[in-house]
Amino acid sequence: MVRKRQAGTMGTSVFLCLFVILLTRCSPSECAGGSDSASHSTASTTEKPVLLNNIADAEAFISGAEVAVIGFFQDPQTPEADQFRLAAGQIAEVPFGLSSSAAVLSHYGASANTVALFRKVDSDRRDLDMNNRDVDAKKLTRFVRMNELRLVTEYNPVTAIGVMQSSLQFNLLLITDKMSPKHPERMRKFRTAAELYKGKILFILLDSNLKTNERVLSYFQLKKSQLPALAIFHTPDDEHVVLTVDEISIERVQDFCNHFLERMQKKEDKSENKPLNEEL
Incomplete structure (x- = not known):
């Protein structure tokens, strides 16, 4: 299942919302x-x-x-x-x-x-x-x-600050249960995919098994029964897409990322051409 949200449909930043949610449970x-x-x-x-x-x-x-x-x-x-x-x-x-x-x-x-x-x-x-x-x-x-942001960074109240301050504008969140026996293999594939987007997309892990993260799932309108899920977003305007998957694969992550990057590039191109079209 793919769920999209256009920029500006909510009045707050994705990261700011997640950051506040985490800080209500534990300060950095x-x-x-x-x-x-x-x-x-x-x-x-x-x-x-x-x-x-x-x-x-x-x-x-x-x-x-x-x-x-x-x-x-x-x-x-x-x-x-x-x-x-x-x-x-x-x-x-x-x-x-x-x-x-x-x-x-x-x-x-x-x-x-x-x-x-x-x-x-x-x-x-x-x-x-x-x-x-x-x-x-x-x-x-x-x-x-x-x-200490890494190739794949686990999101928590401590790393939240570094994530918010990162210069990367695209972020991919893997929402999954770290206690699952499938977690090591999921992480191996997620990390392999992260290598392909180094310097372009920040890959983030969010453990759905933690009670402190339940409100994050709610923010993305996800239930634990729908996991694992991927959420990719563009931090300047908060436009994001959520994808629930049966299982994580390198190819699935690539397709998801590439589609979103292409979509945002087309949006940027359209925005740049708009003033010229209006003058004509």
Whole structure:
């Protein structure tokens, strides 16, 4: 079943609505600081952060991960650098690098005591000024959690901020039950499809099994019996389409995305040609 909604039929943003729904259940600061996920709390067995002594090291470090964090410190023994190391040890799955090289700082246009998060999915960079004495390991951890958008990002009160701030205008939401035995295979196919639209569409996972997401299903007029479902939308004008499917396939995701992209391109072309037609 395909359900379309034209732009402007509701007076609020899709993302703003989802964001507010999530925040009514859990604030970003509470969720970022209180996650009990094993992947978020287990210390890494690799020594962190990795020392980046030159530009080549830094470039290889950034290109080698979906999300990479670098601390730029002229003096690596400052209290700010100590807080950076503490945060690095608390986020096992995100690589942290540290550089005190003047050449590296200059290459990335970073001032001293700056932490930069680099992400591949939208080729974006987010900076945090560590010169503020209020910034500690806990706030640095929250900064990373809010901004660590990946090839497929799970939507929650923490990642909601990064999703809203992404430069990508097209977003594809997979609404499914993570507890389903079919979930690993669905995610494999969804992630494979995401590779094809890197830099163009932000792929997002929403777990229908979570009670906090029930109102999101209601927003898209979906019932759990209709899942899994895909929802694609254009963030500037909120135009979106919802598709319920029997099962996820790479080809189905491609067809759905391509059809929507073509539709929005035709709409843009028509809008650009309208003033010319009116003059004629």
